[in-house]
Amino acid sequence: MKKILIGVITYISFLIIYFIQTNFFNWFTIAGVSPNLFIILALFLGLFTSNYFALVLSVIMGLTIDFEVGRQFVGTTAIMLTIISVLSTYLDKNFSKDSRLTIIIMVILATIVYEIGLYGLNIFIFGFETEMGTFMKILLIEVLYNTIITSILYNPMRKLGNLLESYFKERNILTRYF
Amino acid sequence: MYKAKHPGIISTVITIIVLALLVFLTNVDIKNLSYAQSISTAVIKPVQNGFTYLKNKITGNDAFFTDLETLKKENEDLKNRNSELEEQLRELEIIKAQNASLQEYAVLKDKYSTYESVAADIIDRDISNYSSQLIINVGKKQGVDAGMTVLAEEGLVGHVVSATDNSATVQVIVDASSSVSAMITTSSESIICKGSIDSTSELRATYIDTSSEILVGDTVVTSGIGGIYPKGITIGTVSNVVNTNNLTDRYAVVETAVDFSKLYTVLVIKN
Numbered sequence: 001m002k003k004i005l006i007g008v009i010t011y012i013s014f015l016i017i018y019f020i021q022t023n024f025f026n027w028f029t030i031a032g033v034s035p036n037l038f039i040i041l042a043l044f045l046g047l048f049t050s051n052y053f054a055l056v057l058s059v060i061m062g063l064t065i066d067f068e069v070g071r072q073f074v075g076t077t078a079i080m081l082t083i084i085s086v087l088s089t090y091l092d093k094n095f096s097k098d099s100r101l102t103i104i105i106m107v108i109l110a111t112i113v114y115e116i117g118l119y120g121l122n123i124f125i126f127g128f129e130t131e132m133g134t135f136m137k138i139l140l141i142e143v144l145y146n147t148i149i150t151s152i153l154y155n156p157m158r159k160l161g162n163l164l165e166s167y168f169k170e171r172n173i174l175t176r177y178f
Numbered sequence: 179m180y181k182a183k184h185p186g187i188i189s190t191v192i193t194i195i196v197l198a199l200l201v202f203l204t205n206v207d208i209k210n211l212s213y214a215q216s217i218s219t220a221v222i223k224p225v226q227n228g229f230t231y232l233k234n235k236i237t238g239n240d241a242f243f244t245d246l247e248t249l250k251k252e253n254e255d256l257k258n259r260n261s262e263l264e265e266q267l268r269e270l271e272i273i274k275a276q277n278a279s280l281q282e283y284a285v286l287k288d289k290y291s292t293y294e295s296v297a298a299d300i301i302d303r304d305i306s307n308y309s310s311q312l313i314i315n316v317g318k319k320q321g322v323d324a325g326m327t328v329l330a331e332e333g334l335v336g337h338v339v340s341a342t343d344n345s346a347t348v349q350v351i352v353d354a355s356s357s358v359s360a361m362i363t364t365s366s367e368s369i370i371c372k373g374s375i376d377s378t379s380e381l382r383a384t385y386i387d388t389s390s391e392i393l394v395g396d397t398v399v400t401s402g403i404g405g406i407y408p409k410g411i412t413i414g415t416v417s418n419v420v421n422t423n424n425l426t427d428r429y430a431v432v433e434t435a436v437d438f439s440k441l442y443t444v445l446v447i448k449n
Contacts (some may be wrong), residue, residue, distance in 0.1 A: 013381070021305055022302055022303065022305055026303060028201055028205050029201065029204075029205060030200050030201055030205075031204040031205070032204075032205070032378075033307050034305070034307060036305070036307075038305075052302075063306065068302065069302055069303070069304050069305055069311065069313060069347075070347075102222050115307075118306070119308065120356070122308070122309065122355070126354075126355040127355050128308075128355050128375070129354060129372065129374060130352040131342075131354075131374060131375050131376060134308075134374070134375050134376040135308065135375060138307045138308055138375065142307060145197075148193055148196070148197045148200075149197075151189075151190075151193050152190050152193050152194055152197070155190070156319075
């Protein structure tokens with residue numbers, strides 16, 4: 001029951017983030033490039049909640065974005081957010097989350113994976129022209145922007161993460177120490 | 179030894195300031211910084227003038243200053259005259275703009291009078307950095323469906339790709355997956371205008387005939403081929419022609435007539 005409630009609260013938080021992303025970060029850009037808060041959110045869920053919970057919420061969040069602002073083919077954002085969720089579960093098992101630097105490196109990695117994957121899907125499905133130079137420029141700025149935001153939000157993220165972790169992973173044993 | 183009580187907060191505040199500066203500096207037009215330049219000039223220029231005056235006195239190069247008073251008066255008169263002329267010019271420009279706008283409305287009314295249309299507001303935009311789609315507040319209930327052309331006052335916006343009961347998704351012409359069959363008005367030659375992830379105000383015109391005389395300033399309109407867009411809707415003007423070694427590879431840059439960053443209302447053509 002508690003997990004369902006957390007799920008509902010997380011989804012409401014996602015909707016708030018969605019409105020911030022579509023309204024505020026549409027004009028608060030670095031050289032015309034906005035950050036992607038959903039990548040940070042999916043990574044955060046994967047790191048601090050259970051695999052199943054993060055996976056389900058990532059799919060729901062991705063589908064919501066696809067329904068609202070997606071293309072004819074519903075699902076590209078959902079696919080990529082699911083991949084980020086799986087990736088974050090892997091990162092959680094193999095790396096420590098106790099330092100700001102590790103989290104920032106994880107965000108960089110997640111942003112690169114997400115954007116390359118989404119751009120690849122867009123080329124494959126919608127026939128986007130391959131413009132690697134421009135894409136790299138956009139990707140670099142987005143990585144920088146996501147890094148700055150993670151750096152700003154690190155402390156509240158960490159506190160909230162620990163709280164969530166106590167609900168989801170209290171009986172877990174860190175197998176990497178065996 | 180002194181130790182900061184909240185090092186985390188300080189670094190967060192610094193990061194926020196850096197972020198705000200980055201956003202400001204990368205988005206502001208350098209021309210808009212003229213007020214900062216004025217402040218800087220107001221502080222530095224008088225000191226610099228003082229130094230120049232002293233330097234001229236010392237080097238004996240001060241004959242110039244003998245007529246200073248006369249020159250000042252003359253300068254003041256000229257400034258006043260200039261202000262008057264500028265004011266007259268501004269009034270003329272306003273009248274000219276009003277006239278052009280009225281003419282444009284009259285032409286638009288004639289141009290699109292045959293189409294059945296519905297006005298819509300843009301309620302959302304694509305969140306991706308290399309995709310340009312718009313969500314409008316009209317849908318199937320208002321008779322809007324996939325494939326319909328979307329216009330703005332200045333020209334072509336795009337077409338509806340999907341619609342729900344009360345909203346519709348519009349693929350704009352600058353989207354990276356968009357291709358519009360177009361025509362150069364001066365020569366009536368066909369071209370294809372493609373969007374890119376690089377710009378939200380420019381299109382790349384390809385498939386230019388090798389014998390075609392495409393020039394900067396040429397107007398580009400829809401050709402009507404392809405079955406989505408009606409013929410003769412303004413797309414934009416040629417802003418650059420890029421010649422390559424192979425003539426078949428040359429392309430032109432078309433600046434869109436519609437400013438997509440300032441687009442809030444559109445017109446959906448229903449028939």
